[in-house]
Amino acid sequence: MNQFKNILILFVVVTTLMTITACSGPEGNYTGKEYMPDMGHSVAYEANVYNYYYLNTWDAESVKTLKELSNPRLPVTGTIPRGYAGTSHSDNNNSIYVPVNGSVPYYFTNTDAERDRAMKEIIDNPFPITAAGLAEGKELYNIMCGICHGEKGDGNGWLVDETNLNAKYPAVPANFLQDTFYNSSNGRYYHAIMHGKGVMGGYSDKISYEERWQVIHYIHSLQAKEKKLAYSEEENTYTSSTADVPGASIPKMAKHEDGHGHDGESHGEEGHEHDHDVEGHEDGHGHGDNDHGGDSGNGH
Numbered sequence: 001m002n003q004f005k006n007i008l009i010l011f012v013v014v015t016t017l018m019t020i021t022a023c024s025g026p027e028g029n030y031t032g033k034e035y036m037p038d039m040g041h042s043v044a045y046e047a048n049v050y051n052y053y054y055l056n057t058w059d060a061e062s063v064k065t066l067k068e069l070s071n072p073r074l075p076v077t078g079t080i081p082r083g084y085a086g087t088s089h090s091d092n093n094n095s096i097y098v099p100v101n102g103s104v105p106y107y108f109t110n111t112d113a114e115r116d117r118a119m120k121e122i123i124d125n126p127f128p129i130t131a132a133g134l135a136e137g138k139e140l141y142n143i144m145c146g147i148c149h150g151e152k153g154d155g156n157g158w159l160v161d162e163t164n165l166n167a168k169y170p171a172v173p174a175n176f177l178q179d180t181f182y183n184s185s186n187g188r189y190y191h192a193i194m195h196g197k198g199v200m201g202g203y204s205d206k207i208s209y210e211e212r213w214q215v216i217h218y219i220h221s222l223q224a225k226e227k228k229l230a231y232s233e234e235e236n237t238y239t240s241s242t243a244d245v246p247g248a249s250i251p252k253m254a255k256h257e258d259g260h261g262h263d264g265e266s267h268g269e270e271g272h273e274h275d276h277d278v279e280g281h282e283d284g285h286g287h288g289d290n291d292h293g294g295d296s297g298n299g300h
Helices: 002-022 066-070 112-121 131-144 186-195 209-226
Strands: none
Touching (some): 112 186, 131 209
């Protein structure tokens, strides 16, 4: 009986001591002790921190370094940044156009079958023809494309020009002034920009979504110039479809006051004007099609 009593007393004493010491309070720089601290503190990796901290030492024997594990990771394939979307100009009266750029999903893979599908399905250029866009497209074309395809788009770039004694290019670049390219859809050009063609590499990582389409606009302007047709912000006689819409032809919605009126009606007393241009809303709210683009020619 006495032995049982002694065991009971020992148990009570041990339990009391464990309770007192397990959750001691903080003092000064001492944060105290906690029961099951992993429930209250994350043991996840700290981004951009190259040394272990006291709550995360369990993977010290990992085959990967902490630097590799804690660096920011690439987004999952197909991730679309907030506010980024493609647009279409097939319905000029009801669509809302938002300035877009950068990462837009492209669902056509780098195969001949997918290239043909892109040429059939990608028709409209989501950006209207504008003077600023053509100027940007010209600059990018001369930097990225002109070295092979020529500044005139005739396939006589510096790398193949007979006046260049060092020209040793293994393939003849595409001549965009040929009828086969004149009659091609926008998808042909966009697909080649995305994936390349022949010895030409892809440019999806070098020029952004909008820049690709401005380059295509500029290529069309070179073709129009060769055929003595108009391709500008004011007029387009180069194509008869809605694929390339002059910016000046896009109807502007009527101005209205206080930002809440419709069809030009005036509401409110403060008189704040909001010019709703169909070409783009600065606030980034809009709806659009996913990016489907096309191929820059089979000359490479």
